Amino acid sequence: xxxxxxxxxxxxxxxxxxxxxxxxxxxxxxxxxxxxxxxxxxxxxxxxxxxxxxxxxxxxxxxxxxxxxxxxxxxxxxxxxxxxxxxxxxxxxxxxxxxxxxxxxxxxxxxxxxxxxxxxxxxxxxxxxxxxxxxxxxxxxxxxxxxxxxxxxxxxxxxxxxxxxxxxxxxxxxxxxxxxxxxxxxxxxxxxxxxxxxxxxxxxxxxxxxxxxxxxxxxxxxxxxxxxxxxxxxxxxxxxxxxxxxxxxxxxxxxxxxxxxxxxxxxxxxxxxx
Ligand SMILES: [Zn+2]
Numbered sequence: 001x002x003x004x005x006x007x008x009x010x011x012x013x014x015x016x017x018x019x020x021x022x023x024x025x026x027x028x029x030x031x032x033x034x035x036x037x038x039x040x041x042x043x044x045x046x047x048x049x050x051x052x053x054x055x056x057x058x059x060x061x062x063x064x065x066x067x068x069x070x071x072x073x074x075x076x077x078x079x080x081x082x083x084x085x086x087x088x089x090x091x092x093x094x095x096x097x098x099x100x101x102x103x104x105x106x107x108x109x110x111x112x113x114x115x116x117x118x119x120x121x122x123x124x125x126x127x128x129x130x131x132x133x134x135x136x137x138x139x140x141x142x143x144x145x146x147x148x149x150x151x152x153x154x155x156x157x158x159x160x161x162x163x164x165x166x167x168x169x170x171x172x173x174x175x176x177x178x179x180x181x182x183x184x185x186x187x188x189x190x191x192x193x194x195x196x197x198x199x200x201x202x203x204x205x206x207x208x209x210x211x212x213x214x215x216x217x218x219x220x221x222x223x224x225x226x227x228x229x230x231x232x233x234x235x236x237x238x239x240x241x242x243x244x245x246x247x248x249x250x251x252x253x254x255x256x257x258x259x260x261x262x263x264x265x266x267x268x269x270x271x272x273x274x
Pocket of ligand 1: 062063064065091092093096097102103
């Protein structure tokens with residue numbers, strides 16, 4: 001995947017996780033069409049999904065979608081085999097319904113289970129663009145692409161941000177400007193006003209660290225720390241002693257030990273205190 005596209009996808013997934021609570025492993029509902037397409041084109045779907053979504057993925061398929069593959073006969077056997085590897089998502093449709101209806105019903109009006117949808121069905125994807133927070137993936141020619149966020153997704157994101165009193169960031173502008181098309185070319189010419197977030201680490205002078213090589217250093221360092229904390233502990237005790245015991249109890253003890261011949265002792269103790 002090209003660097004720029006990878007960056008766009010990363011930003012997009014960051015949007016889904018911060019604004020909609022998506023977490024890895026991303027649950028990806030795949031439809032029957034995409035299973036058929038990837039087996040024909042010999043695309044490693046889970047691997048491609050992980051690359052595009054940039055994280056761990058859990059592909060899932062509904063009973064209705066698997067059923068649809070069965071209906072298509074022997075030709076579809078490789079796609080069926082692939083689909084069987086995926087976790088089955090119960091959709092509770094007793095009589096199997098068409099894949100697009102099934103997936104639309106599983107997503108519902110809010111996508112509350114936070115599914116990514118990988119589908120080759122145009123009408124289904126169009127419908128799911130009206131639900132905020134549904135990442136959509138499909139195969140374009142031989143490449144898996146992640147769609148730009150839908151309008152309702154961006155609107156909800158902005159609403160959330162406004163309600164939490166934060167101002168929209170330039171990242172939104174970037175995403176909006178990349179919205180019209182998914183092709184790789186779309187994200188090439190873009191004016192960027194954003195400066196670097198942090199100094200380029202490559203252009204910075206490296207700090208001179210006089211540490212011995214890592215594997216050897218560890219035991220010694222730990223030892224040092226232990227020693228230091230040991231010292232500190234001792235110091236604390238000493239201070240405590242001066243303040244409390246040494247002040248009275250200590251002196252008394254000494255006096256008791258040495259009996260009444262304690263004139264020197266008293267002097268000694270005050271000297272100590274000073
Ligand atoms: Zn179903």
